[in-house]
Amino acid sequence: MSRLRKPFIICLWLAFWQTAAVLVHNSIMLVGPFEALLALWSLLPSADFWRSVAGSFGRISAGFLLAFAVGILLGSLAYTAPFLEEILEPFMLFLKAVPVASFVILALIWAGSRNLSVVISFLVVLPVIYVNTLAGLQSTDPKLLEMAVVFRMPVWRKIRFIYLPALVPHLVSGCRIALGMSWKSGAAAEVIGLPEHSIGEHLYMAKIYLETADLFAWTLVIILVSAVFEQMVLFMISRLCPQRGEVTHETADL
Template sequence: MISTTALPPAKMPRPEPNKRRRLLQTAGAVAFWVVVWQVAAATLGYGGLFLTSPLGTLEALARLLPTADFWHRIAFSALRILAGFLLAVVFGALLGAASARWKLVRILFNPVMQLIRAMPVASFVILALLWASSANLSVIVSFTHVLPVVYAGVAAGIADTDRQLIEMAKVYRLPLSRRLRYIWLPGIFPSFCESCAAAMGMCWKSGVSAEVIGLPDHSVGDALYRAKITLTTPDVFAWTLVIVLLSASLSAIATRLLRLARNCLCGEVRA
């Protein structure tokens, strides 16, 4: 009798106890640091002037949330930072693919990407202020910080693509569309997704830093700076918390969307 080995099904759910344990561990670690923060704020915070407590941060956030100005600033910064991110993803992907295909492109662009990676945000902001209005500063700065990350991610993904599958496609003379869909994209996606998730965090950091230096009106960076000069430390903490939450949630959304795109694009052959 022919043995057909019983294998786990393709979409086997992860064992729940492990997931729950990991969640509990993370929640425990977060709770530990919140307690440390609370104790530090109570002992060293000088009534919230130097270090606001977690509760003080939440109170400040609750005060900011219902105001139109808060949402206006979030929309202003998010639109520009995400525009820079999306532009960088498109250009980074195209340049990364071109550099993997043509050596000349790689030789030309590798030093530029390394230079961009090494340059401090402040230098970029000052230069960008000479070239563009402060309102569009975060577009330029988030673009320049995301570009080398996506470029490197796509180039690495292409390098990691299975050479044996590429040979197979050559022998069977697969059309380019099928090679892209079923061989190149699945090869590139893991490293591309990873770089996009990392870049999403970076673009918020660099974008808000640029706004703090360039002070465009109605931006999150401007609000942070105002909170600093007026010594309203709880607002600084509240805005920082908002930026962290926005960055993390958008990073998670981007990763999910990319996974969905991969499953739709590379999952099934139209016979």
């Protein structure tokens, strides 16, 4: 029964969406899920569709992955050097507080429209990854660290069997938030910057020509692509954490 609950909820919301579209009865104001899916189906054979999806995916995912790497690096350095944490705190607060629109305008001047979504995704994701990395490392069990010192555990084993199990849950939680934020902000940046062969460009054109069905179709594309990318990233992060058998074997070796 629990397996049918999620499909039932999805169908319920689709029915609500279709009912709203019927009641509005204005294809410019709102279209139903069937019209949106038909519009998406008509876009699939187009080479420009796949070029735009690939372009946006490449730029936004590049911004996310770069922020992911830099966030983990800065978080690790701040954990080992508390003074650096104090230095970085105002900068991270600044990144979290400044509106995305301000970043978009500044980045458009500095980086141009082509790399705009890369910069925006990076700036939006960086503080989230940094904060969660620092929190994960700070949550490491001090007794395990003392044990590692007593048994003279090598640094790479401490990282794998002590730090990573504490860090991974925080990274997963942070990525669930950051991934959605990166695609929302990246797509919004593309709508403003209008780089060629991008999803944002097609969203803007759909708005200009009042093609609401295409607008919903491209929105569905963003949701699907971001969901696939999220599962890929979360799977890779989950593989960082050692399996229970590995931890048991390591403990036995000690």
